[in-house]
Amino acid sequence: MSMSWVLALTYNAVLLSVGGYAWVRGGRPERIGAAINIAASFATGALxxxxxxxxxxxxxxxxxIDVVVAISFYWLAIRTTRFWPIWAFGFALANLIMTVAALLLPGVSLFAYHSGLSAYAYLALGALLLGAWRMPPGADDVLKNGSRRAWFAKEKLREHSQLNSNV
Structure with a gap:
């Protein structure tokens, strides 16, 4: 078995492990992030x-595919209360910059190019893993949902109930 197959199998094992952990432990944003990572990785791998x-x-x-991943993490970052999608978006953006740089600098070796892409992929998975790991075990539905709208609605309701209790 060649080293490239070992590296690919290792990455896929990490991808599925982190994605599964995020799916089980995380909330809605972590599940979306896992789906983005898994879908993009398998689409690229299949191609x-x-x-x-x-x-x-x-x-x-x-x-x-890389542009769709960056847009997806940007969308997730602006829609959720979580911080990790900002990091994942940054790593996806760095991935795009590296791709453009490799296009403009044809002397870049293919090994260096793919090593850089792999590093950013692992970093994005690390951000997802940390996001899922930080989810408290007994999190309420609003925290698990991760939506800014749901969080603002909860805060508004809490402020309203505090005003009524002070009267």
Missing amino acids: QLIDRRHYAPAEAIVLG
Whole structure:
């Protein structure tokens, strides 16, 4: 078995472990983050298994998947009360910058390019893992939902009940 297969299997094991942990332990944002990571990783992996040209820097379909990942984490970061999606968005953005840099600098070795992408993928998984790990075991429904709207509604209700109790 070649080293590339060992690295791919290791990444997939980490991906599925972190995604499963986030699904079980985390709330709605962590489940969305796990789905983003798993879907993008398997879509990219499937493309690369089908045709080796998808390993090239800035290959259109893979670049499109990376753009969708960055947009998805941005959307999640602005919609949730969690902090980890901001980090995941930053790592996805760094991934895009590295892809563009590899396109503009054709002398970059393929190994260096893919090593950088792997580093950002592991960092995004680390952010997801920390986000799921920080979820308290007895979290209420609003905290598990993670929505800014639900949180603001809860705060408004709490303020309203405090005003009524002070009267």
